[in-house]
Amino acid sequence: MTAITAPSATHIQVRRLPFWAPYLVAVAAAVIALLLFKTGKLLGGGWVLTAVGAVLLFLIILGTASGVVEGSRAARNRVATSLIYSAFVLALLPLLSVVLTLIDKGRTRLDGAFFNNSMRNITAFDSGGGAYHAIVGTLEQVGIATLITVPLGVGAAIYVVEYGRGWLANYIRFFVDVMTGIPSIVAGLFILALWVLIISPHLSADGRPSYSGFAASLALAVLMLPTIARSTEEMLRLVPASLREGSYALGIARWKTIMSIVVPTALPGIVTGVMLAVARAAGETAPVLLVAGGSPLRNFNPFQQNQESLSIYIYEQASVASKYGAPRAWTAALTLVALVLALTIAAKLLARRNKLNKG
Amino acid sequence: MSQPSFPGSAEAASAASADSPVTPSDSTSGPVDGRPGPSRRPSRNDRRGGPGGDVALPRRRPFGQEGVFRLFSVAAGTTVVLIIIGILVFLAIKAIPAINADKANFFTGFEWFPDDPTNPQFGVAALAFGTLVSSAIALVIAVPVAIGIALCLSHYAPRRLATGLGFMIDLLAAVPSIVFGLWGRDYLVGPVRTFSGWLHHYFGWIPLFGSDGPYGKSFLLGGIVLAIMVLPILTSLTREVFRQTPKMNEEAALALGATKWEMIRTAVLPYGRPGIIASIMLGLGRALGETIALALTLGGGFLIGPDIIHNGGNSIAANIANKFGEASDTGRGALIASGLVLFLITLVVNLIARAIVYRRRQFLGAAA
Numbered sequence: 001m002t003a004i005t006a007p008s009a010t011h012i013q014v015r016r017l018p019f020w021a022p023y024l025v026a027v028a029a030a031v032i033a034l035l036l037f038k039t040g041k042l043l044g045g046g047w048v049l050t051a052v053g054a055v056l057l058f059l060i061i062l063g064t065a066s067g068v069v070e071g072s073r074a075a076r077n078r079v080a081t082s083l084i085y086s087a088f089v090l091a092l093l094p095l096l097s098v099v100l101t102l103i104d105k106g107r108t109r110l111d112g113a114f115f116n117n118s119m120r121n122i123t124a125f126d127s128g129g130g131a132y133h134a135i136v137g138t139l140e141q142v143g144i145a146t147l148i149t150v151p152l153g154v155g156a157a158i159y160v161v162e163y164g165r166g167w168l169a170n171y172i173r174f175f176v177d178v179m180t181g182i183p184s185i186v187a188g189l190f191i192l193a194l195w196v197l198i199i200s201p202h203l204s205a206d207g208r209p210s211y212s213g214f215a216a217s218l219a220l221a222v223l224m225l226p227t228i229a230r231s232t233e234e235m236l237r238l239v240p241a242s243l244r245e246g247s248y249a250l251g252i253a254r255w256k257t258i259m260s261i262v263v264p265t266a267l268p269g270i271v272t273g274v275m276l277a278v279a280r281a282a283g284e285t286a287p288v289l290l291v292a293g294g295s296p297l298r299n300f301n302p303f304q305q306n307q308e309s310l311s312i313y314i315y316e317q318a319s320v321a322s323k324y325g326a327p328r329a330w331t332a333a334l335t336l337v338a339l340v341l342a343l344t345i346a347a348k349l350l351a352r353r354n355k356l357n358k359g
Numbered sequence: 360m361s362q363p364s365f366p367g368s369a370e371a372a373s374a375a376s377a378d379s380p381v382t383p384s385d386s387t388s389g390p391v392d393g394r395p396g397p398s399r400r401p402s403r404n405d406r407r408g409g410p411g412g413d414v415a416l417p418r419r420r421p422f423g424q425e426g427v428f429r430l431f432s433v434a435a436g437t438t439v440v441l442i443i444i445g446i447l448v449f450l451a452i453k454a455i456p457a458i459n460a461d462k463a464n465f466f467t468g469f470e471w472f473p474d475d476p477t478n479p480q481f482g483v484a485a486l487a488f489g490t491l492v493s494s495a496i497a498l499v500i501a502v503p504v505a506i507g508i509a510l511c512l513s514h515y516a517p518r519r520l521a522t523g524l525g526f527m528i529d530l531l532a533a534v535p536s537i538v539f540g541l542w543g544r545d546y547l548v549g550p551v552r553t554f555s556g557w558l559h560h561y562f563g564w565i566p567l568f569g570s571d572g573p574y575g576k577s578f579l580l581g582g583i584v585l586a587i588m589v590l591p592i593l594t595s596l597t598r599e600v601f602r603q604t605p606k607m608n609e610e611a612a613l614a615l616g617a618t619k620w621e622m623i624r625t626a627v628l629p630y631g632r633p634g635i636i637a638s639i640m641l642g643l644g645r646a647l648g649e650t651i652a653l654a655l656t657l658g659g660g661f662l663i664g665p666d667i668i669h670n671g672g673n674s675i676a677a678n679i680a681n682k683f684g685e686a687s688d689t690g691r692g693a694l695i696a697s698g699l700v701l702f703l704i705t706l707v708v709n710l711i712a713r714a715i716v717y718r719r720r721q722f723l724g725a726a727a
Contacts, residue, residue: 088507156435181705183650186701285537337535
């Protein structure tokens with residue numbers, strides 16, 4: 001009896017690599033890669049290709065070792081796991097690089113003059129100058145766009161969730177989804193064709209088409225509308241039906257139930273969606289470039305004359321062949337990213353505190 | 360009103376609205392019955408008979424507050440449909456005169472000289488080609504990485520870590536495209552130039568890498584930047600897909616002795632395939648329309664060729680951004696016409712993606 005059970009009991013234990021094996025292989029791969037690819041210049045000697053070589057070496061060594069000790073299935077498992085984690089590192093590299101480059105190059109012009117001056121009387125080949133007019137433009141355009149979009153987006157979501165039955169609600173939901181995919185430049189062209197070229201000549205004194213900050217707001221509104229409608233729709237759907245029923249049971253009218261029970265319950269989520277949409281709109285360049293016109297001067301009136309925005313400013317300054325252009329562009333980019341990231345992070349933190357969230 | 364004392368169930372609602380006797384201690388019957396104002400409906404019971412449900416709601420006045428509110432929400436919803444139709448109509452209004460003035464074939468022509476007053480010639484072929492090539496490169500790079508990250512977030516990383524890492528990926532989505540363009544043009548161009556030389560040295564026999572320079576602002580650079588930009592959306596969509604995999608399927612695979620990777624391959628990936636395809640289409644829609652990053656990273660030019668590492672390349676959107684400043688009337692019309700083509704391409708891609716998503720609605724949830 002014992003002669004049969006004893007070997008099977010030991011046999012059931014699978015041979016495995018020790019837990020420190022991957023770490024050891026990682027160190028070994030790094031050392032070999034440095035020797036072969038960095039010093040030996042087998043792949044050209046660059047850092048990126050050296051890192052790629054190190055990862056490949058790691059995969060090969062670990063795969064082989066695991067294949068010999070643990071068998072081919074375990075080897076494949078280990079290689080796949082490593083690949084999945086390295087995909088992650090690969091994605092974080094550009095984020096890290098963008099942030100570091102931004103801070104590094106954006107620092108040079110991060111001074112008081114940049115935030116207090118416009119580009120009036122400053123050509124591309126002068127030092128100094130600032131983005132005051134661009135910051136004002138971005139804030140005004142995004143602000144007006146938000147004022148237009150929030151009622152429309154929330155209204156559309158309310159229709160789809162609370163009232164919508166039948167074909168119209170289905171169509172609207174479908175078109176909101178399709179509209180999310182409209183390229184931003186097409187939104188710009190649409191406002192260019194509709195507002196700047198067709199409507200604005202009737203409004204301006206001299207009867208000629210005019211660019212304006214308001215046109216930029218309209219273009220941004222086209223981009224923000226589906227995002228806000230969609231996120232609001234998701235949030236309204238999460239409001240428990242029992243809350244609505246409780247309100248109806250008290251004899252409260254439907255619109256009042258929506259406005260004082262449903263929307264307030266979903267409010268944190270709606271605000272999060274709005275903030276994310278605002279953050280994205282603030283960073284949009286293409287539509288604003290087509291309809292706001294850009295200007296080196298301060299213009300507080302979004303309804304008349306060309307207006308600048310931060311993203312146009314970056315594009316203009318990046319395009320001029322002057323040693324003063326690029327630093328201005330990078331500092332403006334740093335400002336823009338700071339603005340957008342602050343909004344995004346605030347929105348995400350708010351979302352985390354939202355009790356309705358699915359988690 | 361004291362809402363909590365009402366359980367909110369249908370019985371309670373019908374009991375209150377039918378004026379059935381309530382226990383004296385039930386104080387909430389007061390406000391319902393004795394409620395003054397326009398929302399009180401004296402004849403509610405003879406409209407549809409049944410207790411509760413729709414009948415309990417004020418429906419009498421078509422232009423009361425209820426009607427106005429409802430009208431507003433319908434109008435807001437309809438705006439979305441109107442905007443899409445408006446885009447098609449107004450782009451066409453401005454594009455048709457320019458296409459009529461075009462001396463070359465708009466769909467097969469390569470060159471872009473719409474501002475020549477006597478002989479305007481322009482065609483969208485090279486631009487459409489460039490748009491497709493840069494998007495294709497972006498997807499080839501981004502899709503495997505995005506699937507890897509999504510699996511990492513949904514099945515590999517510990518929950519706490521996954522939340523933080525998902526947050527990082529979301530931050531990547533928040534960086535404006537102009538910043539990626541600037542970064543690609545001023546920083547990434549160097550490594551890509553080196554890499555292009557290396558590719559040509561070892562793989563020059565493949566037509567893709569056939570060019571012997573100059574390298575740098577090429578489809579490869581544009582494609583890599585684009586890949587980084589579509590990565591967040593691809594990741595968040597596929598992550599949702601993988602999260603929807605039934606736990607039973609996963610546990611069944613593991614119980615049969617599958618390793619983790621075998622479980623992913625046999626349970627998670629097949630189940631999520633339609634969702635992955637839909638995500639790729641949505642990512643493709645993003646990549647096709649990306650403008651400013653490509654305007655800064657592509658070298659420009661109007662050629663069609665297999666080479667992706669040579670300086671040059673253009674796309675519909677990038678061409679609009681670059682050429683808009685100096686465009687005359689016809690030039691503007693020509694750019695709008697090319698924008699219309701872009702809109703139609705993305706519309707088709709998005710419709711296909713949505714058709715897949717709608718067929719299996721349980722996927723993609725909030726992320727789409």
